[in-house]
Amino acid sequence: MLEANGVTIKFGGLVAVNHVNLKIRDKQITGLIGPNGAGKTTFFNCISGVYTPSEGTVIFDGRHIEGLRPYQICQAGISRTYQVINLFWKMTALENVLVGMHPRMKGGFLTDMFKTPAVRREEKEAKEKAYEWLKFVGLEKYANDPASSLPYGGQRLLEIVRGLASNCKILLLDEPAAGMNSGEKEEFDRLLQKILDMGVTILMIEHDMKLVMHICQYIYVLEYGKLLAEGVPEEVQNNPEVIRAYLGGED
Amino acid sequence: MDKTKKMNPLMLAVIAACIGLPFVFMGAPFILLILCYIEIYIIAVSGLDIVFGYCGQISLGHAAFYAIGAYGSVLLHKYYNVPVFFSMLIGAAIGAVIGAIVAYTCSNLVFHFLSLATQAVGEIVYILISHSPGNITGNFVGMYTDSVSIFGFKLDNQFKFYWFGLVCVLIFLALKQALINSRTGRAFMAIRENVKAADGMGIDVRMYKVKAFAMSAFYTAFAGALVTHMTKYASPDSFLYKQSVMFLTMLLFGGTGSLWGPIVGSISVLVINESLRDLQNLQMLVFGVLMLIVIIAIPGGIYGTAKEYYDNLKAKKSAGKTDAGTAVSEKKGV
Numbered sequence: 001m002l003e004a005n006g007v008t009i010k011f012g013g014l015v016a017v018n019h020v021n022l023k024i025r026d027k028q029i030t031g032l033i034g035p036n037g038a039g040k041t042t043f044f045n046c047i048s049g050v051y052t053p054s055e056g057t058v059i060f061d062g063r064h065i066e067g068l069r070p071y072q073i074c075q076a077g078i079s080r081t082y083q084v085i086n087l088f089w090k091m092t093a094l095e096n097v098l099v100g101m102h103p104r105m106k107g108g109f110l111t112d113m114f115k116t117p118a119v120r121r122e123e124k125e126a127k128e129k130a131y132e133w134l135k136f137v138g139l140e141k142y143a144n145d146p147a148s149s150l151p152y153g154g155q156r157l158l159e160i161v162r163g164l165a166s167n168c169k170i171l172l173l174d175e176p177a178a179g180m181n182s183g184e185k186e187e188f189d190r191l192l193q194k195i196l197d198m199g200v201t202i203l204m205i206e207h208d209m210k211l212v213m214h215i216c217q218y219i220y221v222l223e224y225g226k227l228l229a230e231g232v233p234e235e236v237q238n239n240p241e242v243i244r245a246y247l248g249g250e251d
Numbered sequence: 252m253d254k255t256k257k258m259n260p261l262m263l264a265v266i267a268a269c270i271g272l273p274f275v276f277m278g279a280p281f282i283l284l285i286l287c288y289i290e291i292y293i294i295a296v297s298g299l300d301i302v303f304g305y306c307g308q309i310s311l312g313h314a315a316f317y318a319i320g321a322y323g324s325v326l327l328h329k330y331y332n333v334p335v336f337f338s339m340l341i342g343a344a345i346g347a348v349i350g351a352i353v354a355y356t357c358s359n360l361v362f363h364f365l366s367l368a369t370q371a372v373g374e375i376v377y378i379l380i381s382h383s384p385g386n387i388t389g390n391f392v393g394m395y396t397d398s399v400s401i402f403g404f405k406l407d408n409q410f411k412f413y414w415f416g417l418v419c420v421l422i423f424l425a426l427k428q429a430l431i432n433s434r435t436g437r438a439f440m441a442i443r444e445n446v447k448a449a450d451g452m453g454i455d456v457r458m459y460k461v462k463a464f465a466m467s468a469f470y471t472a473f474a475g476a477l478v479t480h481m482t483k484y485a486s487p488d489s490f491l492y493k494q495s496v497m498f499l500t501m502l503l504f505g506g507t508g509s510l511w512g513p514i515v516g517s518i519s520v521l522v523i524n525e526s527l528r529d530l531q532n533l534q535m536l537v538f539g540v541l542m543l544i545v546i547i548a549i550p551g552g553i554y555g556t557a558k559e560y561y562d563n564l565k566a567k568k569s570a571g572k573t574d575a576g577t578a579v580s581e582k583k584g585v
């Protein structure tokens with residue numbers, strides 16, 4: 001479904017991502033792990049259009065997407081969340097989800113301004129759907145509260161559901177469980193399963209090994225920008241290189 | 252539900268004032284003139300609110316659009332005999348096109364640079380109208396023009412003009428509200444709140460900035476056309492940099508990103524400005540002081556602060572009732 005071939009990203013002299021080949025399988029959850037500074041977020045930024053790779057290609061559904069702008073990539077069907085939460089803070093939770101639905105809504109400038117019947121209908125349906133999405137992650141009671149007033153875990157969930165609301169085919173999650181307590185993490189594990197059941201493919205960066213090993217079907221390990229290992233959880237767990245990287249590193 | 256019930260008496264008072272005031276001051280042309288100016292400023296400042304309040308893009312050059320609407324309409328009427336009402340609409344449309352071009356070229360500029368760029372646009376337009384090719388604008392002397400006429404009915408005094416202005420205000424505000432509560436309006440706000448995330452959510456940031464600027468410019472340009480055909484005279488004096496500052500002061504003073512902010516701001520700043528007429532030379536100082544007051548004492552503007560106060564009161568009440576102390580903020584910590 002998504003294929004990165006020889007992706008390289010350089011910041012001046014620093015090679016943050018170095019010839020990475022990675023394949024995300026349809027309707028599965030793929031993990032991307034590695035020590036701090038390994039280049040995971042940078043790789044995400046490349047897939048989602050924030051950076052253009054210095055070398056290599058990214059192919060999504062048979063189409064080259066490297067070099068497209070982020071909004072184009074989102075419109076193509078790849079949504080994401082951010083390591084540092086990036087919500088629309090002063091907008092309500094419901095509005096945040098409605099913005100997430102932007103690519104699949106049709107209202108244009110003039111039709112919005114003159115509220116044509118089609119726009120009214122779409123708007124009404126969108127609001128109902130957005131409320132459903134909030135319910136999906138259990139945030140419906142915050143529907144009319146500004147995003148900034150949600151508890152931290154709720155903000156993470158809101159960001160995820162905002163991404164999902166675009167009806168994306170692939171969801172990129174950058175450390176979604178960071179800051180969650182163990183109870184929340186278990187709940188989050190179940191949520192990921194529900195998202196998979198909807199037919200959404202996931203690529204997830206996560207430091208919590210328990211979560212990653214439990215839910216991911218396939219795992220890629222990055223270190224210093226290079227692919228260190230890949231495989232199913234058991235393979236990766238027992239890979240001596242990976243053990244060295246993690247024990248030698250800070251984790 | 253609760254809210255609409257509570258707002259009703261206030262709403263009625265506003266409606267009564269809108270209808271009653273012109274009759275009360277029928278014999279006081281100066282007050283009528285002020286009322287008409289308030290209408291015009293409400294439209295102009297609501298326009299600025301779209302681009303600044305909702306889309307988060309600063310403009311210190313809205314006097315340019317005010318001028319384009321005014322001069323566009325006057326020139327079309329004078330040289331091409333376009334009937335005044337249509338000339339106003341075309342003038343406003345020209346303003347919108349220029350606004351779109353400015354936004355398209357400036358779409359990558361961040362706050363400070365955008366304020367400089369828009370200021371430059373203001374200066375360029377000012378120079379064009381005061382040093383026009385072939386003296387078509389009458390340069391510093393200015394030029395006279397006709398009053399608005401609707402189907403042959405001339406709005407040749409302030410009392411008549413007031414009602415026309417009122418209809419315009421209602422239409423412009425209604426359209427603004429419709430747009431704000433839509434996909435487009437949410438895209439504007441998303442850009443204001445977080446450009447990076449807006450881009451990531453599939454919003455073509457550049458196109459939406461262009462739309463916001465174009466609509467904003469249309470409003471302010473139409474207001475410019477209104478003012479010229481009300482006073483039946485256009486001269487560069489009305490389109491100086493300080494006019495842009497006045498718009499911004501009104502918006503900040505009233506409160507950004509709302510229906511009522513521009514209304515409250517236009518009324519209060521205009522009244523303050525008029526009551527300090529003797530200090531005409533110190534106008535910029537007055538605006539500066541007003542802005543300082545807003546920034547230091549009432550960051551949300553008059554309306555924003557009042558609303559926050561009211562909302563807090565309501566929240567406290569309902570929290571006291573249900574004791575739902577769980578739903579409070581933990582704020583983004585990490």
Ligand SMILES: Nc1ncnc2c1ncn2[C@@H]1O[C@H](COP(=O)(O)OP(=O)(O)OP(=O)(O)O)[C@@H](O)[C@H]1O
Nearest residue numbers: 011014016034035036037038039040041042043083
């Ligand atoms: N915009 C940038 N300019 C220069 N260097 C950058 C930039 N972004 C990231 N880097 C560098 O690239 C390397 C990879 O960073 P990245 O954020 O991708 O790591 P990461 O794997 O996501 O780490 P973490 O687990 O801490 O989030 C780091 O050395 C970082 O300092």
Ligand SMILES: [Mg+2]
Nearest residue numbers: 040041042083
């Ligand atoms: Mg990272």
